[in-house]
Amino acid sequence: MPHVVIEYSANLDGLVDFEALIEAVRVAAVETGVFPLGGIRVRAHRADHAVIADGNPAHAFLDATLKIGTGRDLETRKRAGAHVFQALSRALDPAFEKTTVALSCEIREIDPELNWKRNSIHDALKQSA
Structure with a gap:
């Protein structure tokens, strides 16, 4: 963990480089020093219908x-x-310059009793280090 799940309105597509945005978020998660590298996931989903x-x-x-x-x-x-x-916020600066944007971010803690995982990425990262 973390898994960063991003939902965004479709009208941001022409204003934001989402490949750069998700990479910036991944790097920021690594930079915190809080999360294991093998657990970091960042994904963005466009909301085609939003008001x-x-x-x-x-x-x-x-x-x-x-x-x-x-x-x-x-x-x-x-x-x-x-x-x-x-x-x-930095990745969205170009959009804020061109339109009105609502940016929100929250942390949710996952209950360990209600969470199941299978992940071979941790072992692969150890072997490649």
Whole structure:
């Protein structure tokens, strides 16, 4: 973990380089030093049908959720979340210059009793190191 799930309005497509954005988020997650490299996932999903605020079709949104495992203190979570949010915000600067955008980001802790995993990436990263 984290798994960063990004949902965004379709009208951001021409304004944002989403390949660069998801890479910036991945790098920011690594830079926090909080998350194991093999657990980081970043994905973005376009919302083709969305209406925002007063219905103005120029309004755009991007919502990011960091799904993380439990066990980190509040200050660590706040620091990591703020760092990822800054990366998202910088990547959206071009869109903010051209239209109205609502950017949101939250952290959700995953209950370890209700979470199942199978991941061979950790072992592969150890072998390649």
